[in-house]
Amino acid sequence: MKLTLAEPKYLKDSISIISDLVNEARFHITPNAVELVAMDPASVAMVVFKLLSSTFVEYELKDPVDIGINLSNFKQVLRRAKPSDTVTMELKNNQLVLTFKGTSVRTFSLPLIDLVEKEQRVPDLVFPLNIVTTSSILNEAIEDVDIVADSVSLQAEHGKFTINAEGDLTKAKIEIAASDDTKIAVDSTSAIKAKYSIEYLKKMIAGSKLSDNVTISFNKDYPLKMEYKVVDKVLLSFILAPRVEND
Amino acid sequence: MKLTLAEPKYLKDSISIISDLVNEARFHITPNAVELVAMDPASVAMVVFKLLSSTFVEYELKDPVDIGINLSNFKQVLRRAKPSDTVTMELKNNQLVLTFKGTSVRTFSLPLIDLVEKEQRVPDLVFPLNIVTTSSILNEAIEDVDIVADSVSLQAEHGKFTINAEGDLTKAKIEIAASDDTKIAVDSTSAIKAKYSIEYLKKMIAGSKLSDNVTISFNKDYPLKMEYKVVDKVLLSFILAPRVEND
């Protein structure tokens, strides 16, 4: 296996975001992509990551291979790559060898780890709504509700996406109207409302480093799906379990 | 009541500064201004704040009203306002409702609180001297003495303002001469010298966020007054109890 990236940004940013949710993970490397499906230790959020072979300037692979990696370790090494470095990944002696080429040649070797847990399967989810908006609008809204509470209500109806949180003291409400920036499609005549953890949403909106746009889907007492995508390059998507309302 | 600011800066910065000295406070809202007079919990410093109605683009008020607010809570909410947002304040259901309008509409509701303490009265102070200088000169001087001691001696005489501090190890002395930037008026033939807490002065010089100039008055064993003012907009003034010298 020999995979080379001319710009490390997509790999670097993705691993940095994922390592905030998952400690150790199995990468599934196929002729099409470097893929990862992983659950956070509390089994509240799932991460689905795909770095397409078309992002690479060199993609040499005989057979699909699975490798287990400690992600905080991986993140720390990738952080040392400069934006202008080319990054090559190879497997040697049960190690993932990363070579950064710039003014000097720098090599980091990471041990592969055995993962006992079974492979994660991405659940088949069907949603009654789909919202596409700018990453910055969603970031602002999640940061707004973060100062007042630890869970948030999302509500979608025709032409309007509302984000609500009620803390012991302060309440916050953000109304995002459909516009050129925000497309709201709802397959329901009544508003759809669901509740999620702000702590997890905050980690997920870091996906804004990858893409200026985000797609959000959710349903009452049902998971939420959030997706950051760069065509022909990278997909980072999150599935988040609902906070079941007890009111 | 409906009060709207086209730019939240003056409110945002002032509340941020005041909340460093005072936890909870009563705002007195009159047809002329949003006002606050509050004491820090240790009764060492008083804050006098006035945001004039002319700063607002909309100022709708039937009768004067008093509202009690937790300031760190208020600061946290105002910090979410972007420089380009218009900010509207209204009273609804015993809550202060803040609406930020930008690309989205964001509403924060803060509970009003009952303040048992009596209303503060601004003391009538008469000073033998008055110094007007740039905020940056004063900031530098206070930061200089902060590295050597916890109290500072201020001394004013004809044409010269001297700031002195003596720590266990290091001593610092800053001499500011009268100039185009610094006007020094002293009603006394001899130098006037007084001592104050650097910890408090450091919180007060944050007023430099509002104005490039500051007015300072003090007297021996008597309070100090420091004032930041933007004509027709905002006034933030502090009164600080002296450190009585025991030498």
Place this chain on the structure above:
Amino acid sequence: MKLTLAEPKYLKDSISIISDLVNEARFHITPNAVELVAMDPASVAMVVFKLLSSTFVEYELKDPVDIGINLSNFKQVLRRAKPSDTVTMELKNNQLVLTFKGTSVRTFSLPLIDLVEKEQRVPDLVFPLNIVTTSSILNEAIEDVDIVADSVSLQAEHGKFTINAEGDLTKAKIEIAASDDTKIAVDSTSAIKAKYSIEYLKKMIAGSKLSDNVTISFNKDYPLKMEYKVVDKVLLSFILAPRVEND
């Protein structure tokens, strides 16, 4: 004694770097330079500092003088000097008096301290190799190995300088080839390899604030020497004891 600098940068940056290794030190002030030779408290690293009289705009000195100064104290005071301030150093009443002249005149007095320890002598070292490279290449390499281990192997051979570290998990290897930026002179047919503490090297590479280039010399089980120099102005050099390899 009256020494004046038109720009405080070299003194300020040097003292900041040295104070990270040494707490108290004796400055030896001669007609040629302000000099310091000091050992870190663990006796692992030595600092040699020379600020040449030609750096000063005024250098008035009758006889050579030795003064003991607390360096963290000195650093804190120098940090208050603005880049545009002129800085004057004088001795008065057993104190080092620093005067910063800018928009205001600011004076800091530091007590001289008695140092019981004997004067340090710079050891005579002879090296089989000499590497000159850019400060940024060396900084990058030391920061690279810092994420994987606490000691590093340096290896020099004809045309190549290699930096290696092996942690419990990750390994790192940086290869720097001789180039226009990097001159490598080795007086040996075989490669020369030595091991040093990364913690100390990290403090020493702060010398990059002074100069864009650095000179490195080392030998197996022998000290390392690292030198930052600005011609006619300043010299900051470090001598670091080896980590004796137990393999």
